[in-house]
Amino acid sequence: MHIGLIGGIGPAATEFYYRGLVGNHAVDSAGLELTIVHADMNVLLSNMTADARDKQAKVFCHHVEQLARAGAVTAAVTSIAGHFCFRELEAISPLPLVSALKTLGAEIERRGLRRVGLLGSKVAIESRLYGSVTGVEIVLPNDDEMNSVSEEYFAMAKTQCATEAQRKLFFTVGAGLCSEQHAEVVILAGTDMFLAFAGAKPGFEVVDCAEVHIQALAELASKNVSRLRD
Secondary structure (H helix, E strand, C coil), X not given: CEEEEEECCCHHHHHHHHHHHHHHCCCCHHHCEEEEEECCHHHHXXXXXXXXXXXXHHHHHHHHHHXXXXXXXXXXXXXXXXXXXXXXXXXXXXXXECCXXXXXXXXXXXXXXXXXXXXXXXXXXXXXXXXXXXXXXEECCCHHHHHHHHHHHHHHHHHCCCCHHHHHHHHHHHHHHHHCCCCCEEEEECCCCHHHHCCCCCCCCEEEHHHHHHHHHHHHHHHHHHHXXX
């Protein structure tokens, strides 16, 4: 299956998706069809701040049209923040979309989780992942922590690397969600969070939205390759 990705928001997350799909598809790498288009992070942040969902959906729709012209048959947005307008995009998209939040919901159900914490952008945390994940209790950082995490998250996404101070902040807030608010796991509700968490031992269990999304996309591609070879 020819997968289309809307990337660039941020570039490090886009690379994470690319490496993840290639890694999951290593055995059948010759059959992997993948196209990536670049979306502007500053445009997304501006529209997200203004809650201009229809406007950003049209921006994303243009990118989906580019992917369709390149031969993609399904598309995904490589940004949890970008899912703030997912419903609006889905309504006008020329291709079916694979939602990171829908795949996350399936993973939460598979694990039988009942209480989870969130780390990511303020809009994703405050909206409880845009109200798209149900059947589980969601606990949040306090307002000051939420603002700090969101600010440092976007700073990290722009620089494409995590500082020790940023890592310490995320780990401290995440630990508090578990020890004080009794979250079973912390959801990394930002696709650039891997910059701080990959290979680290934060002291609590995490579920990375990006990794779950990548796995779902990889499974789609692999199933298609198997059918083509039969």
